Amino acid sequence: MTLKPLSDHIVIQTMEAEQTTESGIVLATATKEKSLIATVVAAGPGTEENPVTVKVGDQVLTDKYAGTEIKLDKEEYKVIRMSDILATVE
Numbered sequence: 001m002t003l004k005p006l007s008d009h010i011v012i013q014t015m016e017a018e019q020t021t022e023s024g025i026v027l028a029t030a031t032k033e034k035s036l037i038a039t040v041v042a043a044g045p046g047t048e049e050n051p052v053t054v055k056v057g058d059q060v061l062t063d064k065y066a067g068t069e070i071k072l073d074k075e076e077y078k079v080i081r082m083s084d085i086l087a088t089v090e
Contacts, residue, residue, distance in 0.1 A: 001072060005044035008052055008082040012038035012060065012067075013075065036061055037089055041077060052082050059089040 003011050015035045039059055046052035054060060067080035 007044050008046050008050040009044045011042040012078050013041050014038045050082050060085045061087045
């Protein structure tokens with residue numbers, strides 16, 4: 001099954017958060033948060049008022065509480081609007 005977003009919606013897949021801190025401390029599973037950096041999996045065509053300016057494969061920074069989380073084929077995705085993307089990561 002595949003997702004094809006409509007309008008200015010974008011499907012992203014969040015990256016795994018770091019499991020160790022910079023100083024080498026291993027974090028417990030319960031303390032881990034999802035990363036705010038995600039990879040664009042699919043993008044809608046956009047609208048005249050809200051054009052989509054990212055493409056599949058781009059890495060983006062999103063708002064922590066943005067979008068709707070879904071699970072499809074044992075993978076977790078999030079569907080967000082273009083306006084929920086704060087920046088691209090290069």
